[in-house]
Amino acid sequence: MNHWLVKSEPIKYSWEKFNKEGRTFWDGVRNYQARNNMKLMKTGDLVLYYHSNEGKAVVGIARVVKEFYQDPTTPDPNWVVVDLEPVEGLKRPVTLEEIKADERLKDVGLVRQGRLSVMPLKPEEFDRILELAAN
Template identity: 65%
Template sequence: MNYWLVKSEPNAYSWDDLVKLGRDHWDGVRNYAARNHMKDMKVGDLVLFYHSVNEKAVVGIAKVVKEYYQDPTTDDDRWVVVDLVPERKLDKPVTLDQVKADERLKEMILIKISRLSVQPVKKEEFDIILELSS
């Protein structure tokens, strides 16, 4: 199993939106690195759901339920989506400031390449985020 983090502006698409839909495709990615990460996602992988902009916090965990396919929001075949379902909301959000303050997370891509909207997460990092959320 692999672990990932996806970022969304909560005023455009929030954790609550995913929960309300129950299942949705992750669309609109127009960055090659992020797209390539989506192509590496496998059914069953767990995904940290991060609210960007004002909130800047991991708020939930989703699961990949369908591997990549053509993004239905564009005819350009370079872009793909994956399907996600919400697994659970975190007991308390884990803020970017908390991530930056935790020495164990100093190599996390969220800190190093902050604008990347889909990024891999190491299992150890995933577990630390869960620890910080309880």
């Protein structure tokens, strides 16, 4: 299993809305590196859900339920989506400041490539963020 982090502005698509809907396709990705990451996502992979711009915190865990396919919001064949479903909210959000301050997370894409909207996480990085959320 692989681990990922996806970013969404809460004003556009919040964790709360995602939970209410129960499933979504992850669209709007217009960066080739993020798109390539989505193409690597497999059914069952776990995904941390990050609120960008407002909040700037990891707020929940999702799961990939359908692997990449053509983005239905554009006729351009270069762009794809994956389907995600919420798994659970975190006990408490883990802020970007906390992630940046944690030596074990210094190489996380969120720190090194802050604008990337879909990024891989090492299993130990994923676990560390969950550990921080439990405290």
